[in-house]
Amino acid sequence: MERELRDTARRLLEDKTVGVVVGYSWNRKKTRTTPVFVTKPEDAERLIFNPLCVNNLSVYLTRKYPDVRALGRIGIVAKGCDIRNIVVLMAEGQIQREDIYIIGMTCSGVVYRQELWEGELKPEIMPTKCHNCDVRNPHLADTVIGERVSFTPPETPQGVVFDRIREIEGMSPSERWEFWMGHFSRCIKCYACRQVCSLCYCERCITDKNMPQWIETSAHPRGNLAWNLIRAMHLFGRCTFCGECERACPVNIPLNILNQKLAMVAKEAFDYSSGYDPEVHPPLRVFDPEDREDFIK
Amino acid sequence: MPRVGVFICQCGNNIASTVDTKKVAEEVAGLPGVVFTCDYKFMCSSPGQEMLKNAIKEHRLDSVVISACSPHMHEKTFRKASESAGLNPYRCEIANIREQCSWVHHDRTKKTGTIKSIDLTRMTIERVKRSRSLTKIKIPITKRALVIGGGIAGIQSALDMADGGVEVIVVEREPSIGGNMARLSETFPTMDCSQCILTPKMVEAELHENIRLYTYSEVERIDGYIGNFTVEIRKKARYVDEELCTGCGECIEKCPFKSGSEFELALRNRKVIYTPFPQAVPNIPVIDARNCPKIQKNKCGACAIVCGPKAIDFSQKDRIVTEKVGAIVVATGYELMPNERFGEYGYGRIKDVINGLQFERLASSSGPTGGEIRRPSDGKVPKSVVFIQCVGSRDEKRGVPYCSKICCMYTAKHTMLYKHKVHDGQAYVFYMDIRSGGKRYEEFVRRAIEHEGSMYLRGRVSRVYERNGKVIVQGADTLSGSQVEIEADMVVLATAIVARSGADTLAKKLGIGYDRYNFYNEYHPKLRPVETTTAGIYLAGTCIGPMDIPDSVSQGSAAASKVLSLFAGDELAREPQTARVNTMTCNACWDCLTACPYSAIEREEVKDRRGETIRWLARVNEGVCQGCGVCVAVCRSKSIDLNGYTDEEIYAAINAF
Numbered sequence: 001m002e003r004e005l006r007d008t009a010r011r012l013l014e015d016k017t018v019g020v021v022v023g024y025s026w027n028r029k030k031t032r033t034t035p036v037f038v039t040k041p042e043d044a045e046r047l048i049f050n051p052l053c054v055n056n057l058s059v060y061l062t063r064k065y066p067d068v069r070a071l072g073r074i075g076i077v078a079k080g081c082d083i084r085n086i087v088v089l090m091a092e093g094q095i096q097r098e099d100i101y102i103i104g105m106t107c108s109g110v111v112y113r114q115e116l117w118e119g120e121l122k123p124e125i126m127p128t129k130c131h132n133c134d135v136r137n138p139h140l141a142d143t144v145i146g147e148r149v150s151f152t153p154p155e156t157p158q159g160v161v162f163d164r165i166r167e168i169e170g171m172s173p174s175e176r177w178e179f180w181m182g183h184f185s186r187c188i189k190c191y192a193c194r195q196v197c198s199l200c201y202c203e204r205c206i207t208d209k210n211m212p213q214w215i216e217t218s219a220h221p222r223g224n225l226a227w228n229l230i231r232a233m234h235l236f237g238r239c240t241f242c243g244e245c246e247r248a249c250p251v252n253i254p255l256n257i258l259n260q261k262l263a264m265v266a267k268e269a270f271d272y273s274s275g276y277d278p279e280v281h282p283p284l285r286v287f288d289p290e291d292r293e294d295f296i297k
Numbered sequence: 298m299p300r301v302g303v304f305i306c307q308c309g310n311n312i313a314s315t316v317d318t319k320k321v322a323e324e325v326a327g328l329p330g331v332v333f334t335c336d337y338k339f340m341c342s343s344p345g346q347e348m349l350k351n352a353i354k355e356h357r358l359d360s361v362v363i364s365a366c367s368p369h370m371h372e373k374t375f376r377k378a379s380e381s382a383g384l385n386p387y388r389c390e391i392a393n394i395r396e397q398c399s400w401v402h403h404d405r406t407k408k409t410g411t412i413k414s415i416d417l418t419r420m421t422i423e424r425v426k427r428s429r430s431l432t433k434i435k436i437p438i439t440k441r442a443l444v445i446g447g448g449i450a451g452i453q454s455a456l457d458m459a460d461g462g463v464e465v466i467v468v469e470r471e472p473s474i475g476g477n478m479a480r481l482s483e484t485f486p487t488m489d490c491s492q493c494i495l496t497p498k499m500v501e502a503e504l505h506e507n508i509r510l511y512t513y514s515e516v517e518r519i520d521g522y523i524g525n526f527t528v529e530i531r532k533k534a535r536y537v538d539e540e541l542c543t544g545c546g547e548c549i550e551k552c553p554f555k556s557g558s559e560f561e562l563a564l565r566n567r568k569v570i571y572t573p574f575p576q577a578v579p580n581i582p583v584i585d586a587r588n589c590p591k592i593q594k595n596k597c598g599a600c601a602i603v604c605g606p607k608a609i610d611f612s613q614k615d616r617i618v619t620e621k622v623g624a625i626v627v628a629t630g631y632e633l634m635p636n637e638r639f640g641e642y643g644y645g646r647i648k649d650v651i652n653g654l655q656f657e658r659l660a661s662s663s664g665p666t667g668g669e670i671r672r673p674s675d676g677k678v679p680k681s682v683v684f685i686q687c688v689g690s691r692d693e694k695r696g697v698p699y700c701s702k703i704c705c706m707y708t709a710k711h712t713m714l715y716k717h718k719v720h721d722g723q724a725y726v727f728y729m730d731i732r733s734g735g736k737r738y739e740e741f742v743r744r745a746i747e748h749e750g751s752m753y754l755r756g757r758v759s760r761v762y763e764r765n766g767k768v769i770v771q772g773a774d775t776l777s778g779s780q781v782e783i784e785a786d787m788v789v790l791a792t793a794i795v796a797r798s799g800a801d802t803l804a805k806k807l808g809i810g811y812d813r814y815n816f817y818n819e820y821h822p823k824l825r826p827v828e829t830t831t832a833g834i835y836l837a838g839t840c841i842g843p844m845d846i847p848d849s850v851s852q853g854s855a856a857a858s859k860v861l862s863l864f865a866g867d868e869l870a871r872e873p874q875t876a877r878v879n880t881m882t883c884n885a886c887w888d889c890l891t892a893c894p895y896s897a898i899e900r901e902e903v904k905d906r907r908g909e910t911i912r913w914l915a916r917v918n919e920g921v922c923q924g925c926g927v928c929v930a931v932c933r934s935k936s937i938d939l940n941g942y943t944d945e946e947i948y949a950a951i952n953a954f
Contacts, residue, residue, distance in 0.1 A: 202934035212948035
């Protein structure tokens with residue numbers, strides 16, 4: 001699989017199909033993977049792919065990284081879940097299909113955190129998204145590398161995130177408020193969640209707007225609540241549940257619960273799942289007279 | 298530092314009775330930036346406006362707040378006054394302390410009202426401090442008008458506009474213009490022949506150099522905005538070449554197939570290739586494709602063989618024509634409510650029960666009976682005819698709650714026409730009330746009753762049924778308190794006027810409002826009766842509601858005068874409260890573009906000197922933007938703002954509360 005990946009990357013760079021290949025490589029100690037930007041054919045040997053390749057590299061396709069874009073057409077090593085983000089970026093006009101070359105990787109799951117890796121991929125160390133993955137075989141790619149994976153996601157979604165959603169749904173409103181305020185109170189407004197997210201691509205985030213200043217920028221409970229709610233709402237119907245925000249959060253706010261709950265609402269209210277069809281727009285930006293209205297009270 | 302002037306209006310006692318305006322003025326005087334305050338009995342009066350102007354000049358005010366009635370009332374007045382004193386009109390804002398305060402608080406001690414007025418005024422002061430000077434948007438206009446519907450209202454409107462030098466396009470769904478008026482025999486109260494007064498106008502419209510008729514056509518799509526509409530018109534396949542046809546009528550003569558005539562309301566058959574009526578404009582036949590064996594089964598083709606100029610073209614297809622216009626007059630007219638809904642009157646079941654329009658055809662000299670009153674079942678001259686009014690009208694349960702307005706008059710006319718043609722006949726009228734408001738209308742009804750011997754019975758009909766070739770009408774005469782049974786030969790139902798089928802679909806295409814009966818909504822029922830809330834689209838005739846010919850004609854002319862005054866200038870000035878994109882922060886995610894209900898947002902490509910695209914941006918078309926603010930709400934990076942209602946202003950107002 002890695003051999004095929006390296007050969008493909010070298011060929012793409014040699015015949016100038018792409019200017020850069022964004023992929024994964026080992027760190028110096030070969031204990032963790034790290035993003036790598038390969039521009040020379042001979043460097044293609046640095047590319048790797050294994051369950052430690054958890055990062056969602058699609059963030060490098062956004063306008064947040066103009067220097068990556070400046071290298072020319074981008075070849076990107078992407079798992080199915082990463083491709084879902086690419087699809088949303090395409091639907092929102094952020095990238096044109098022809099400007100990128102998707103090297104789709106079949107995938108049997110990744111580790112939730114790289115430090116949990118002990119040489120073997122066990123279900124306990126996989127994130128919730130992998131347990132319910134329906135894109136282990138990339139759904140949109142220029143070339144697919146790796147053997148076809150046969151995996152059918154369970155009918156009722158499994159995993160710790162869903163368990164906790166069910167748990168929170170059983171809480172009273174005041175308990176929920178306590179729960180979330182407790183978590184949000186830890187927020188230090190480092191905006192790592194925003195920086196790592198490929199769908200938070202705004203040139204100027206609403207939190208950086210100061211005329212007027214909609215969100216208090218200090219790490220104060222009120223500002224923290226406003227930031228986290230607006231971040232979640234801005235991702236409604238767009239978030240693909242890649243889980244990078246929660247991985248990046250230094251204070252362990254369970255953002256996955258929030259994101260996944262919103263995805264469930266989008267599915268229920270608008271029958272919409274993000275990241276599958278670049279022609280379909282997220283539900284909050286289109287008006288459809290057929291939209292369900294029973295949740296508007 | 299801003300220099301704000303605040304003017305509190307007492308509105309006589311309207312505001313002053315529950316608000317201590319002096320106190321409001323004193324309270325807000327201390328706010329930062331406020332350099333002048335006063336209160337006055339009527340700010341909108343001439344002396345009030347003078348005060349405003351003088352204060353602006355004297356105190357060098359850079360913005361003003363008027364705490365008074367709703368901005369709907371006098372915003373324009375005060376903005377104009379501010380402008381004449383040298384202030385940008387959009388730096389004048391209204392705090393509504395009448396409708397939203399004094400009128401809803403009844404506290405005569407003035408406590409609540411005063412506190413709330415101070416709050417409202419303070420919020421507006423904070424807002425106006427951050428307001429910007431705006432200039433009106435100028436848009437070029439296409440001086441050409443579209444009239445939808447070629448009935449009398451549409452024809453009148455088109456003629457008036459055309460005489461005013463405006464190019465007019467008339468789109469008519471039927472093969473000929475003329476509308477329902479062409480069906481009428483005589484018209485009340487003067488009893489002049491309907492076709493005799495209508496057809497000259499039809500011909501005038503056809504021959505007018507400024508009018509282009511699209512008959513047998515429908516409006517498919519409308520895009521654009523006031524001054525700049527793009528209209529797609531579907532010209533339905535006529536199967537007759539309009540250029541070649543001379544209107545000789547040979548084809549109609551030779552056509553061996555027949556079908557029910559729409560124009561004659563099924564009282565007579567017409568050929569499959571036909572003109573709806575002899576005076577049709579244009580006098581070009583149409584092939585009824587559904588009943589034509591040549592088109593359906595490729596058999597016959599007689600018309601094509603006899604046609605001298607070879608105008609018949611069986612291969613014709615519907616064609617879409619695109620036209621650019623600056624204003625639209627909608628005059629789609631009415632139809633009658635299907636009487637089948639009223640089983641007790643036997644319509645559709647009993648042949649000799651007809652509706653008012655069908656009676657018009659029977660009485661018309663060009664009608665199926667040549668103007669003799671003969672009943673449809675056996676062609677006998679009916680010796681007694683019962684007219685039933687308010688069939689469906691004023692009947693909330695099964696019909697419509699409104700009055701169809703013209704039935705009282707036309708029923709009186711029908712009884713007269715009948716009496717004039719059948720001297721020994723007897724007309725009976727069942728009515729609820731006689732509504733004959735209008736010049737010479739009441740006299741007309743009195744004439745029918747007193748001189749023409751029509752029997753008016755006040756009451757409802759409970760049942761209509763057939764017995765021995767007679768139509769038996771059972772009803773009540775509430776004035777004498779007795780039951781009546783009339784052996785009639787024919788029954789005429791004055792059925793309710795309803796909006797044209799498809800009126801709602803057209804309204805959606807046009808983006809205009811309509812009520813629950815599909816009648817179109819006026820901008821203001823009294824003061825702007827022929828305008829819609831969509832700028833550049835006007836209304837005329839019975840598409841607004843039931844009305845008679847004089848009203849329809851007046852509305853046609855009124856709409857035309859609106860269009861002519863719109864077209865008087867070369868450019869259109871419109872309010873500048875439109876969305877504005879911050880080009881520095883726009884992400885080109887196109888959320889605004891998909892969300893915009895007016896299609897006012899476009900993609901803009903930014904190129905460098907070598908012509909290479911650097912980035913894309915959303916751009917607002919100021920001519921289309923209605924300032925609704927949906928884009929502002931969906932923009933995640935808050936890169937769109939609304940001129941005149943910027944986030945900054947609203948935020949400041951909320952914070953001041």
